[in-house]
Amino acid sequence: MKKDLVIDSDTLLAVFVETDPHHPEVEPLIQKLERGDGLLHISTLVPVEVCAAVVRKLRNKIGDRAAELFAKWVRKNIEDWINAGKLRLYPLDERRMDKAGAIAIRDKLKGADSAIAEVALRNYNYRSLLLIRRF
Amino acid sequence: MEELGRKVAEKAAKGVLGKIKGALGIGEAEIEVSAKGIRARAPSVEKAKELVDYGVETLLKLPQTQELLSRADKRELEDPQVRSAKTKRSEDAQRLMEAPQVKALPHEEKLRFSIFTFIAHGDESFHSAAFPEAEKAYRQAYEFAQKLDDKPLHAICLNLIGAALGMQAEHEKALPCFDEAIKLKPDYAMACYNKGVTLGELGQYKEALACFDEAIKLKPDFAGAWYNKGEALQKLGLESISSGDMKGAEERALQLVKLKSEAAKDGMAEVVNEAVLEFKGGLSKKELKLFDEFEVMFTFLAIEDPFERWRFLKREIGKRWPKGVSAVEAIREQREG
Numbered sequence: 001m002k003k004d005l006v007i008d009s010d011t012l013l014a015v016f017v018e019t020d021p022h023h024p025e026v027e028p029l030i031q032k033l034e035r036g037d038g039l040l041h042i043s044t045l046v047p048v049e050v051c052a053a054v055v056r057k058l059r060n061k062i063g064d065r066a067a068e069l070f071a072k073w074v075r076k077n078i079e080d081w082i083n084a085g086k087l088r089l090y091p092l093d094e095r096r097m098d099k100a101g102a103i104a105i106r107d108k109l110k111g112a113d114s115a116i117a118e119v120a121l122r123n124y125n126y127r128s129l130l131l132i133r134r135f
Numbered sequence: 136m137e138e139l140g141r142k143v144a145e146k147a148a149k150g151v152l153g154k155i156k157g158a159l160g161i162g163e164a165e166i167e168v169s170a171k172g173i174r175a176r177a178p179s180v181e182k183a184k185e186l187v188d189y190g191v192e193t194l195l196k197l198p199q200t201q202e203l204l205s206r207a208d209k210r211e212l213e214d215p216q217v218r219s220a221k222t223k224r225s226e227d228a229q230r231l232m233e234a235p236q237v238k239a240l241p242h243e244e245k246l247r248f249s250i251f252t253f254i255a256h257g258d259e260s261f262h263s264a265a266f267p268e269a270e271k272a273y274r275q276a277y278e279f280a281q282k283l284d285d286k287p288l289h290a291i292c293l294n295l296i297g298a299a300l301g302m303q304a305e306h307e308k309a310l311p312c313f314d315e316a317i318k319l320k321p322d323y324a325m326a327c328y329n330k331g332v333t334l335g336e337l338g339q340y341k342e343a344l345a346c347f348d349e350a351i352k353l354k355p356d357f358a359g360a361w362y363n364k365g366e367a368l369q370k371l372g373l374e375s376i377s378s379g380d381m382k383g384a385e386e387r388a389l390q391l392v393k394l395k396s397e398a399a400k401d402g403m404a405e406v407v408n409e410a411v412l413e414f415k416g417g418l419s420k421k422e423l424k425l426f427d428e429f430e431v432m433f434t435f436l437a438i439e440d441p442f443e444r445w446r447f448l449k450r451e452i453g454k455r456w457p458k459g460v461s462a463v464e465a466i467r468e469q470r471e472g
Contacts, residue, residue, distance in 0.1 A: 013462035016445070018453030020462045034442045053465040054452065062455050065381055066428050070455070073435055073448055080441035112470050 005029065006041040006120040009049035009112075016050065016074050033086040040081075043119045044091045045112055047078045090119045243283065250279045250288065257295060261302070270299035290320035298329055306336045324354035331363060340367045340374070361403040364394060365410030372429040373422060388433035395437065 007029070014022040015030055032038045051071040058067035081087040090096065096118055103121065104114035232249050240248060257272030277292035297312030313330035316323055331346030344367050350360035368391045375383035391411075398407040418426055431451055438444045 008466075010461075010463045010466040013466060016449050016452055017456050017462055018449040019456055020453075022462060023449070023453075030442070030445060049466055049469055052469060053462070056469075057457055057460060057465055058452070058455055061457055062428075065376075065379055066455075069381060069428065069432065070448075070452055073444075074452075077441060077445050077448055080444070084441060086441075110470060 004039045004041060006116070007046070008116050009046045009053070012042065012046055012078075013050045013053050016054065016077075033081065039086065039088055041088045041090065041119055043115050044089055045115050047075060047089075049112070050078070051075050090122070246279050246282055250276045250283075250292070253279065254292070254295065257299070261295075261299060264302075266299050266302040270296060270303070273299055286319040287323075290316040290323055290326065293319070294323065294326040294329060297326070297333070301329065301333050301336070304336075306333045309333050310337075322353055324350045324357055324360070327353065328357065328360050328363070331360070331367070335363065335367055335370075340371045343367050344371070355401050356403070358403060358406045361394075361398050361401075361406045362410045365391065365398075365407045366414055368394060369411065369414045369426070369429070372433070373418075373426055376425045376429050384429055385432060385436070388429060388436050391433045392437045 011022075011026055011029075014020040014026045017023060029040065033040060051074055054074050055067045055071040058070055061067075062070075078087065082089050092100070092115055096115070099121075100111075100114040100118040103109060103117050104111060107114075107117070109117060232245075232252055237245060237248055253272045253276035257269045257276065260266070260272060261269035273292055273295040277289070277296060280288045280292045293312045293316040297309040297316065300306075300309035300312065310330065310333050313326050313333060316326040317330065320326070327346050328350040331343040331350065334340070334343035334346060344364060347360045347364035347367065350357050351364065354360070368387050372384050372387035372391065375381070375387060395404065395407050398404045415423065415426060415430075435444060435447060435451075438447055
């Protein structure tokens with residue numbers, strides 16, 4: 001049975017860092033995508049946060065230029081998955097902003113968390129799906 | 136080739152004029168010894184030259200030739216030009232040109248014979264790393280060649296002079312030789328290649344690339360041109376990274392990826408891979424660190440499948456990720472400040 005999931009930025013970031021403690025847990029998500037078993041749903045905020053984290057965490061170790069390069073490739077890899085129909089992207093448009101705003105007021109979530117929750121709510125019950133983000 | 140040269144030379148030494156046909160690996164070749172001299176027909180001018188070289192060389196080694204030469208010795212020893220010859224081979228070449236059989240040849244054929252003899256001598260010096268001597272011999276060949284209206288032959292001589300100059304690190308002097316050779320013989324792959332090598336030595340890698348491209352276009356199985364193109368692209372990539380021009384470096388990396396795939400089509404993949412492996416061997420520690428970025432770049436760009444690319448990327452990012460920082464913390468830090 002195909003399974004679709006909404007994922008948050010830290011999940012997608014762990015996908016790209018092999019040494020991350022959670023990598024073994026998230027790796028199967030991508031392997032499923034590769035097999036055509038399921039789809040991942042992400043907010044447009046997710047690739048932005050992942051690329052920002054890559055560049056910010058790598059720059060001290062390998063310098064700005066190299067860090068930018070890795071972030072660029074992560075972005076390209078995400079784009080490739082989107083273009084291949086493996087990732088579905090949800091733009092943060094005006095309608096979605098309204099809904100995310102309502103979630104933030106109702107559930108006292110932070111701004112970015114509300115935007116992710118809105119995508120989750122669109123597909124599922126976000127209260128259980130948000131657990132993916134916090135591991 | 137050697138067998139063909141030997142047979143002809145033996146016949147010539149015995150005073151038998153003959154024509155021998157044979158296969159040269161990529162096509163039919165023919166070498167002829169007549170009263171007019173030694174002529175060769177082969178799929179390319181270079182191959183024909185090689186064929187004549189083998190013929191002349193084998194001719195010199197035969198006892199009959201030695202006898203002929205010793206008969207000419209007495210007179211030749213009085214010749215200061217012969218005495219000044221630095222090697223035995225040079226003496227042989229000079230002697231052969233003075234031999235009565237050669238002297239009896241018509242003017243133009245005698246000239247051709249002299250040119251090829253000097254070239255053969257130059258080649259021998261070149262292969263023994265006696266480059267100034269090789270240059271001298273090639274210049275002598277060119278001097279004779281200029282008396283003939285034979286542009287390809289002029290080009291061959293100029294290319295050889297350039298090569299000998301290059302080996303003496305006289306790159307600025309070598310460059311006009313290759314330019315002139317290419318002008319005289321635009322399909323001269325070897326001269327294009329040599330020009331590329333010389334430009335590379337002068338640090339002009341962009342210009343060198345164009346020369347290697349041209350050499351490959353003219354001769355797709357030219358392993359040296361593939362190798363040097365690979366090397367030039369890596370040098371340019373490294374230069375771009377050193378100067379912070381990541382866009383330029385990426386462009387070179389893409390070119391290298393393309394070169395690898397084109398090389399695979401022409402059966403030259405191993406040559407390009409070798410160029411990549413050997414290039415790293417010659418770098419300093421500092422350069423190696425910079426080259427690592429370029430290497431990651433062209434390896435990443437060479438992978439077409441997005442999942443394979445992801446496997447490569449997560450491994451490389453994992454190697455560089457700061458210890459003790461998890462993805463959860465990295466994102467939390469962004470959201471919570």
